[in-house]
Each structure stands twice: as structure tokens, then as C-alpha cells.
Amino acid sequence: MIDSHAHLDSKEFDQDLNQILERCQEKNVRFVISCGTDLSSSQKNLDLSKQNPMIFAAIGVHPHETYLMDENTIEKLKKLSKEMRVIAIGETGLDYYYNFSLPEVQRKAFRVHIRLARERGLPLVIHCRNSEEDLIKILKEEKASEVGGVIHCFSGRKETALACLEFGFYLGVSGMITFKNTKDLSALFSELPMERLLVETDSPYLAPHPYRGKRNEPSYVVHTALKLAELKNLTLEKVENQTTENVENLFQLNKVNK
Numbered sequence: 220m221i222d223s224h225a226h227l228d229s230k231e232f233d234q235d236l237n238q239i240l241e242r243c244q245e246k247n248v249r250f251v252i253s254c255g256t257d258l259s260s261s262q263k264n265l266d267l268s269k270q271n272p273m274i275f276a277a278i279g280v281h282p283h284e285t286y287l288m289d290e291n292t293i294e295k296l297k298k299l300s301k302e303m304r305v306i307a308i309g310e311t312g313l314d315y316y317y318n319f320s321l322p323e324v325q326r327k328a329f330r331v332h333i334r335l336a337r338e339r340g341l342p343l344v345i346h347c348r349n350s351e352e353d354l355i356k357i358l359k360e361e362k363a364s365e366v367g368g369v370i371h372c373f374s375g376r377k378e379t380a381l382a383c384l385e386f387g388f389y390l391g392v393s394g395m396i397t398f399k400n401t402k403d404l405s406a407l408f409s410e411l412p413m414e415r416l417l418v419e420t421d422s423p424y425l426a427p428h429p430y431r432g433k434r435n436e437p438s439y440v441v442h443t444a445l446k447l448a449e450l451k452n453l454t455l456e457k458v459e460n461q462t463t464e465n466v467e468n469l470f471q472l473n474k475v476n477k
């Protein structure tokens with residue numbers, strides 16, 4: 220199994236990252252894709268990926284942080300994107316729920332990330348909250364389907380899910396489906412094709428049941444996979460194999476020099 224979205228650079232993991240990765244191995248979680256949220260976090264994820272063969276890095280500036288971006292940031296991202304263990308551009312996207320950065324600033328930065336992804340031939344790791352219409356519009360205008368990607372922690376409407384699938388994107392299934400109050404989301408995933416779903420934790424955030432409210436960690440992705448297996452009426456093994464294959468296809472992990 221692969222945790223397709225985590226933030227191992229988070230200071231919450233500074234003390235015990237090695238134990239966390241050991242627990243991954245115990246739970247058959249072979250790889251973790253650790254996603255940058257700004258320049259220094261992207262650099263830290265790259266460093267971690269070089270130190271540990273279980274970790275791959277995605278680099279980018281989270282929509283919350285885009286108000287800090289300038290030309291220098293973009294140049295540095297370009298440089299980082301050439302590193303062997305960088306397998307995706309992100310976390311990028313739009314978040315109109317918090318609006319920590321102005322929507323206009325977020326949209327501009329999102330376009331910059333998509334252009335970089337196309338330039339480097341890397342898929343996108345996308346965050347979307349209360350911004351579905353603009354997100355799809357920009358993905359189309361910037362021809363993001365050329366490189367594809369994942370809408371991580373998908374929790375949007377059915378129409379959006381279908382539009383993203385049609386556009387060649389994958390959807391990230393997070394621990395949210397293990398919560399009691401997310402029946403609509405679970406119902407939606409039960410209808411979507413297994414071939415286009417990834418499982419993820421978004422660690423250290425969003426811990427699945429029975430760890431809700433605590434620090435999340437990549438080995439907990441098994442709880443999301445179990446719930447997905449229940450929804451799809453499949454064995455855990457089948458969900459593990461299919462979602463692993465999906466991650467390997469999207470991020471071309473076999474091409475990375477391990």
C-alpha cells in the first residue's frame with residue numbers, strides 16, 4: 220500500500236519519524252508521498268526522500284501560502300523540480316474556504332504550478348476547497364490533463380468528481396470516509412471506479428476513526444483502505460493492490476532511481 224499524501228516534513232514528526240516508518244512497514248505501507256506546502260517544506264521533503272527510500276517528494280506552495288510567492292520562489296521551485304526524487308508538483312490548488320491568500324493570488328499561483336508541471340512532465344497534487352468551478356476552469360485552460368494528477372482528499376460534489384475523472388485525474392480518498400457524518404461522501408466513492416482512486420492520510424492532519432482528533436500518521440492509511448473495501452464490497456488485498464497500482468501509474472514510481 221502507498222500513502223499518496225502526507226506531510227512528513229511537519230514538525231510533529233521531528234521526534235519519531237523512524238518509528239513512524241517502521242510502523243508503515245508493519246502495516247505493509249511501502250511508500251509515502253510527502254507533499255510540500257511552501258519552499259522550505261518542499262526542500263525538507265526532498266531531503267527526507269533522499270535519506271529514506273520509502274519517501275518520495277512533491278514540491279509546491281499550498282494555496283494558503285501563495286501570498287508569500289514571488290519570482291524567486293518560482294525559480295527555486297523550478298530548480299527543485301529537477302531532482303530525481305521529486306515525483307509531482309504540489310500541493311497546489313485553490314482554497315476559497317479559508318482564503319488565507321486572496322483568490323486572485325491563488326489562481327495566479329495555481330497556473331504557475333500547472334505550467335511548471337507541464338514543463339517538467341510531472342503530475343499535479345491538487346487541493347480544492349469551495350473552489351470547484353474555478354479549479355476545473357483553470358485545469359482546462361492550462362491543459363493540465365497533459366500531465367494529470369490527483370485531487371487529494373476529495374470531498375466535493377459528484378459532478379466535480381465526474382468532471383475530474385473525465386479529465387484523466389485521480390481522486391484521493393482520505394480518512395474522512397471513516398467518520399460517521401460523511402455518508403454522502405462514502406456513497407459517492409462507492410460509485411466511482413476503483414482504477415481512479417488513491418488512498419491517503421494527509422498526516423499529521425485528519426486522522427481516521429478510531430484515531431480522530433489525534434496526530435495522524437501514514438500507517439493509519441489502512442483504516443481508509445478497509446473502509447473503502449467495505450464500501451466497494453472488495454477484500455482489503457484487492458483495494459491495496461489496485462490503489463498501489465494507481466499510484467505507481469500516476470507518479471511513474473518505477474522510473475525513479477530508488
Ligand SMILES: [Zn+2]
Binds near residue numbers: 224225226254310421
Ligand atoms: Zn495536504
